[in-house]
Amino acid sequence: MNESAALAHLLDPGHLTRADLRRLTALSTPTISEVLRRLTDAGLVTVVGHDSGRPGPNAEIYAANADAAYVAAVSVRDIDASRAPSVTAALCDLTGEVRTRFDSRVDFLATDPQTALAEAVDRLRRDSGVPAERIKHVHVGVAGSYDSRTQTIRHVEVPGFGRTGLVAEITEALGTGVAVDNDVNLAAIAERRHGVGRAADGFALLWLGQEGLGLAIDIGGTLMRGARGGAGEIGYMPTYAPGSTDHKVDLTDLVGGRAVLALARDHGVSGQTPLEVMLTAAAGAESAADFFAALADRISIGLAAVIAVLDPSLVVLAGPVGRAGGDALLAALDSAMVRLAPLESAIAVSRVEGDAVLLGALDAGLSTVREALIAEVRDD
Numbered sequence: 001m002n003e004s005a006a007l008a009h010l011l012d013p014g015h016l017t018r019a020d021l022r023r024l025t026a027l028s029t030p031t032i033s034e035v036l037r038r039l040t041d042a043g044l045v046t047v048v049g050h051d052s053g054r055p056g057p058n059a060e061i062y063a064a065n066a067d068a069a070y071v072a073a074v075s076v077r078d079i080d081a082s083r084a085p086s087v088t089a090a091l092c093d094l095t096g097e098v099r100t101r102f103d104s105r106v107d108f109l110a111t112d113p114q115t116a117l118a119e120a121v122d123r124l125r126r127d128s129g130v131p132a133e134r135i136k137h138v139h140v141g142v143a144g145s146y147d148s149r150t151q152t153i154r155h156v157e158v159p160g161f162g163r164t165g166l167v168a169e170i171t172e173a174l175g176t177g178v179a180v181d182n183d184v185n186l187a188a189i190a191e192r193r194h195g196v197g198r199a200a201d202g203f204a205l206l207w208l209g210q211e212g213l214g215l216a217i218d219i220g221g222t223l224m225r226g227a228r229g230g231a232g233e234i235g236y237m238p239t240y241a242p243g244s245t246d247h248k249v250d251l252t253d254l255v256g257g258r259a260v261l262a263l264a265r266d267h268g269v270s271g272q273t274p275l276e277v278m279l280t281a282a283a284g285a286e287s288a289a290d291f292f293a294a295l296a297d298r299i300s301i302g303l304a305a306v307i308a309v310l311d312p313s314l315v316v317l318a319g320p321v322g323r324a325g326g327d328a329l330l331a332a333l334d335s336a337m338v339r340l341a342p343l344e345s346a347i348a349v350s351r352v353e354g355d356a357v358l359l360g361a362l363d364a365g366l367s368t369v370r371e372a373l374i375a376e377v378r379d380d
Contacts, residue, residue, distance in 0.1 A: 002027060004374045006035045010045060010064040011095055011370075017051055017059040036062060042377045044068050044094075066093040069369050070134050072121050073361035075141040076113075076158055077183060077209075087116060088355055091124040091135070092362050094369070100127040101358075108159040113166060118173045136372070138174055139365035141183045141357045143212065145229040153180060155233055179368065183207075184232060185223050186360030187318055187352070188216035193363050195352040196316055203314035204306055205350070206234075206299075208322035210274050211257040217310060234302055254298040260321065263298075267291040278324035288328065295325075296332035303333070304340045311345070318350035325349075 144156025215232035235252035271277030
């Protein structure tokens with residue numbers, strides 16, 4: 001615990017003396033000296049300078065060794081039916097600084113997922129010049145649920161990713177630790193660390209994507225994943241529809257990408273994709289208010305069920321479509337929820353900039369690597 005506390009302070013804000021660490025950790029001088037010795041011997045901390053501005057001998061200034069380990073993150077998602085799935089990958093050092101990043105299109109009907117992910121990590125290594133053995137962990141985000149008991153990805157539409165044994169194959173091919181997680185869960189990790197969820201005791205994150213939707217449930221910084229990793233697959237939530245053949249429609253049928261496009265056409269809002277539609281409406285297109293009101297009524301059906309079961313203090317509206325709707329969609333949703341939900345939960349639009357899934361994968365991977373490195377120091 002002492003090593004972990006000291007390393008955490010050296011990672012953020014970074015350059016500290018022994019006196020600084022003693023003040024921040026409340027550890028004794030001998031304990032701090034021993035902690036720094038162990039971290040330095042392990043290559044996790046280095047002396048980066050000396051402080052000559054104080055009385056007495058110059059104090060050594062310590063910082064985390066950014067090159068001690070690296071984390072790769074790969075986000076795989078099916079953007080829409082007309083284009084090949086997208087692969088976005090990034091590599092960061094132990095401090096979290098991103099060293100390289102790229103986006104590419106991969107046809108998984110022609111390319112095996114194991115090959116595609118191995119090539120993505122190899123490209124990160126080549127572009128950054130980082131030795132392969134320094135990449136200690138690869139975190140993969142997918143639009144599906146991951147059953148950790150069977151190491152199987154479920155409810156995934158990207159070809160090949162539901163294959164039994166795939167995760168073990170990827171781990172063997174990469175020769176390093178590999179973790180797989182649901183993309184919306186990773187977005188919630190990013191929201192907890194960088195967004196509006198930082199100060200919340202817990203929150204529900206509703207993801208509105210180009211095609212589908214999902215939910216992540218954060219309880220005090222811990223994600224609820226369910227028995228088979230399927231917690232939050234809200235797109236499969238049935239709603240009663242007397243006029244339909246089987247008297248129900250899934251929530252995706254109401255607020256998924258195709259439903260958003262159809263609703264936009266009904267209200268005269270232009271756009272070729274759900275994202276374009278939302279951007280057009282948010283920019284003040286004619287009939288935008290009616291469009292947002294109709295969409296908010298549909299979203300509120302699923303959200304009311306979530307609030308009734310979980311009673312979160314905060315609901316975060318996220319995903320490319322959700323964020324594009326911005327304050328206009330938020331206002332419409334607030335009005336719809338007042339009419340529908342008896343419990344009160346604040347609703348906010350995500351403020352995480354950039355690719356939230358990739359950012360969350362980097363954050364999750366960094367936590368895994370830092371904990372493993374500290375465990376090695378303790379065991380020495």
